[in-house]
Amino acid sequence: MTDFESIERLRRIGWRGDTLPTNGRRLARVVAQHRAGYELHDGENLFGAQPAGHFLKRNLDPVERPAVGDFVEIEEGKPPHIVTVLPRRTLLSRAAAGERYERQSIAANIDYVLVLTGLDGDFNPARIERYLSLTEGSGAQPVVLLSKLDTRDDAAEMIEALRSRLPAGTPVHPINGKDPASVAVLMPYLQPGDSAVLVGSSGAGKSTLTNTLLGSERMATNAVREHDSRGRHTTTHRALLELPSGGCLIDTPGMRELKLTGDENLDLFADIEELAETCRFADCGHGSEPGCAVQAALDSGELSHERWRNYLKLRDEREEQAATLEARLRRQRGGRPPARPHSPRGSRDRD
Ligand SMILES: Nc1nc2c(ncn2[C@@H]2O[C@H](COP(=O)(O)OP(=O)(O)OP(=O)(O)O)[C@@H](O)[C@H]2O)c(=O)[nH]1
Ligand SMILES: [Mg+2]
Ligand SMILES: [Zn+2]
Structure with missing residues (x-):
């Protein structure tokens, strides 16, 4: 099969690239993950595969393992093995x-x-x-x-x-x-x-x-x-x-708990953050300080108490998670420097 045919076939299952990796390995997309292994699709056929041994190492960051939606390189065999996860766009x-x-x-x-x-x-x-x-x-x-x-x-x-x-x-x-x-x-x-x-x-x-x-x-x-x-x-x-x-x-299965990773920006609440910058005191705690823009907005109803509370909760959670994430990455860097898993937010990338 020519590269052109392979690319056309992969496009049907969401491939975005214009080229294929040059090592000649077959590419497929992860369509499901079970306890017993992965289900892959190469644009034409559905088949089962196992992860290569390096994905099973205990201290590997779980996000580096193949996940549903990933494009992966296959080593043929019985069963085929996933050897590489291609860089993720998201x-x-x-x-x-x-x-x-x-x-x-x-x-x-x-x-x-x-x-x-x-x-x-x-x-x-x-x-x-x-x-x-x-x-x-x-x-x-x-x-x-x-x-x-x-x-x-x-x-x-x-x-x-x-x-x-x-x-x-x-x-x-x-x-x-x-x-x-x-x-x-x-x-x-x-x-x-x-x-x-x-x-x-x-x-x-x-x-x-x-x-x-x-x-x-x-x-x-x-x-x-x-x-x-x-x-x-x-x-x-x-x-x-x-x-x-x-x-x-x-x-996906319904998720019971959904914790932030620490990699979020909370752009959703940019208006609140801008508002808080207009408080009279730079270190305003938004309690009973004079000239507090947040309290004024809450009093006038312009900002709902519920949304404010949710913002505080998500902000604190994000800060806590970001600190843990940072500590983890630092620990990992202490050993062999790992490839930092995909982060689409350049500004938040701490490497
Ligand atoms: N009337 C109505 N019923 C709906 C609608 N969407 C889902 N339902 C019903 O809601 C129930 C749950 O729907 P599911 O599709 O099983 O929900 P799910 O999100 O897949 O749930 P999990 O697989 O458990 O995560 C079913 O009885 C559906 O018929 C809708 O738009 N209108
Ligand atoms: Mg369901
Ligand atoms: Zn304030």
């Missing part, structure tokens, strides 16, 4: 829950992060802001999706309140995830070569939307609990799917 990751600081990949080489929230009991603007903050560190574009539009009459108010809280220009699409006509608004994000990942709580409707976009019931779905709209963790692993529109969509 990476959505989160910090793992628990004591030890560890970043985990959610999806690699995605253009859009579709943040899906139900307009039922799932609706929670502070959680949407958390997802959007995490997306900032990824290099991908955020898109806010509100599902279950068909289930309530008072959705307009909720949507308006959310829109006014997010930076102007953040796309917000209310949808009925079961209705093909309604989800057609997502076509601009799912064109040939585009890759998008769906994230949101269990029960938000990620797999329902995926099925509607696919035009078939490929992913299992389950009703949410009546009293609190919680899902049942139906989807158990991430899966990259080719859509009829030509785009690639990654469905």
